[in-house]
Amino acid sequence: MFKYIKNDLPASIVVFFVALPLCLGIALASGAPLFSGLIAGIVGGILVGSLSGSQIGVSGPAAGLAAIVLTAIGTLGGFENFLVAVVLGGIIQIIFSILKAGVIAYYFPSSVIKGMLTGIGIIIILKQIPHFFGYDEDPEGDFSFFQVDGENTFSEILNAINSISPGATIIAIIALAILILWDKVLSKKSKVFKLIQGPLVAVVCGILYFVLTSDNSYLAISSEHLVSVPVPESIESLKGLLRFPNFGVIGNPEIWITAFTIALVASLETLLCVEATDxxxxxxxxxxxxxxxxxxxxxxxxSGLLGGLPVTQVIVRSSANIQSGGRTKASAIIHGFFLLISVMLIPRLLNMIPLSVLAAILFIVGYKLAKPGLFVKMYHLGWKQFVPFVVTVLGIVFTDLLIGIGLGLAVGIVVILIKSYQNSHFLHIEDKSNGAHKIKMTLAEEVTFFNKGAILKELDSLPENSYLELDVRKTRYLDNDIIEILDDFSEKAKNKNIEIKLISERGVAENPESYIEFFKLDIEQNKHIEHDYTN
Structure with a gap:
């Protein structure tokens, strides 16, 4: 796990600085004690990170559950009662895993997953604009378009522009310049700049700026524009921050309904994040x-037993981990230890970090998720990919995460139903058990993302040193998701010494480097045949 510590340690520092305000903000948005968000972050990093099969996913409290938590604390009669539902929700998730419910992740089209990533990237940027300018009326974790105080995402941006804090804005611009310079120039000049990450330098500069300008009435950063971590004065006061579940209410049906809701929503968010991070x-x-x-x-x-919020795998922290060069689960685990140690030993130092500096860090994360070039790429893939993608993005930006994904998925299903009306689809495997490890896979006339799970399972189960004959001569519609699976499999095949023979209308190709380029050439040379499989 620590083989790539030179990659994972710097990445864990970036994830720590991203996770810290999110843990606090989501707890605030949920109407829960601030310390409960930190507990969830620590448990998500250390415990879930250790048990997870994901190498780059990071878990912690999720903004998508904030509304559910806020409502449940009120209806269940207090935070201690709500913690019982969190514990039971975790047990229900364990049952889901035993029932193999994780297969649902394979049935989300890539256009929706890419739309989810892009939508979240846009949301991150929009939600950080107020913090960038030193306007911190709303919590970091408020990811819905319409907010509980009657404001919305765009009205908050206008409020921020009309209420600019000079000190917070100046250090935010400096931090953003450092991050861009580090990423585009310095990291390519020397290995030192790869080892010492730009976000860490930006945070240190933020703390120095706060200290040096504290006596200047114009440039000083006030306390409401800083990170706010609870400061325990002793071990006893630290224990006093912990809350524990009241199992006396376990017979209340409302507790079980809330537990099932938490388990269902948390599992869905986790599976979507897993698909996206992969x-x-x-x-x-x-x-x-x-x-x-x-x-x-x-x-x-x-987390529920220790007084923490529900946890899921979360895309903001996971994408920050990937973009910072994280290689293994060590980065997620170390970030959890950073949260634990910092809360116990240096809470006062953490409380000197300007929120505007963290907003600058998240600007970079959001931009890398929502690059303008991705819209152009999705447009060129055809309307069957572009429409679900755009609907998902708009749905997430103007409603919330789950509604946006639901809208994109609904549009994707309609597209598939239109194609299914025209063609049938199935998967056919031949010659799988003759002892020679020679497998023939014939793809049907129409292969969609509904076939994704079955094809992925068959490809992953191929033994080492085998020979695969993939016949696509009958195929007239091959979904972009399937082409991506085949492209990814070509890399895995090299590691497992699997030879691939691809048979199409154009002829035969041995071990093609790129299936996407192969199918494009196939269309160019066979224009008399109706092809649709580059979408």
């Missing part, structure tokens, strides 16, 4: 979804 992973590793549900279930049960 796509972002430059090494194309596949996370075992049922193992992930088990890890999340254990994490939720322990």
């Amino acid at each position: 796509k972002l992973d430059p090494y194309k590793r596949t996370t075992p979804t049922n193992k992930e549900l088990f890890a999340q279930g254990i994490g939720n049960s322990v």
Whole structure:
């Protein structure tokens, strides 16, 4: 696990600085004690990170659950009663993993997953604009478009522009310049600049700026524009920050309804994040979804027992981990220890970090998730990919995460139903058990993302040193999701010494480097045949 510590340690520092305000902000948005958000972050990092099968996913309190938590604390009669539902929700997630419910992750089209990542990137940028200018009326974790105080995302941005704090804005601009310079120039000049991460330098500069300008009435950063971590004066006061579940209410049906709701929503958010992070992973590793549900279930049960919020795998921290060069689960685990140690030993130092500096860090994270070039790329893939993508992005920006994904998925299903009306689809495997490890896979006339799970399972089960004959001569519609699976598999095949023979209308290709380029050439040379499989 510590083989790539030179990559994982710097990444864990970045994730720590991203996670710290999010843990506090989500707790505030949930109407829960601030310390409960930190407990969830620590449990998500150390415990879930250790048990998870994901190498680059990071778990912690999720903004998508904030509304559920806020409502449940009120209806269940207090935070201690709500913690019982968190513990039970974790147990239900463990049952989900035993029932192999993780397979649902394979049935979300890539256009929706990419839309989710892009939408979250846009949301991150929009939500950080007020903090960038020193306007911190609303918590960091408020990720919905319409907010509980009657404001919305864009009205908060206008309020921020009309209420600029000079000190917070100046250090935010300096921090953003440091991050861009570090990423685009310095990191390419020397290995030192890769070892010492730009976000750490930006945070140190933020603390120095706060100290040096504290006596200047114009440039000083006031306390409401700083990180706010609870400061325990002693071990006893630290224990006083902990809250424990009241198991006397376990017979209340409302507790069980809330527990099932938490388990269902947390599992769905986790599976969506797993699918998204696996796509972002430059090494194309596949996370075992049922193992992930088990890890999340254990994490939720322990978090509830210690007085923490529900946890899920979260895309903001996971994408920050990937973009910072994290290679293994060590980065997630170390970030959890950083949260634990910092809360216990240096809370006063943490409380000198300007929120505007953290906003600058998240600007970079959001931009890398929502690059303008991705919209152009999705447009060129065709309307069957572009429409669900755009609907998902708009749904997430103008409603919330789950509604946006639901809208994108609904549009994706409509597209597939239109194609299914025209063609049938199935998967056919031949010659699998003749003892020679020669497998023939014939793809049907129409292969969609509904076939994704079955094809991925068959490809992953191929033994080493085998020979695969992939016949696509009958195929007239091959979904972009399937092409991406085949492209990813070509890399895995090299590691398992699997030879691939691809048979198409154009002829035969041995071990093609890129399936996407192969199919494009196939269309160019066979224009008399109706092809649709570059979408």
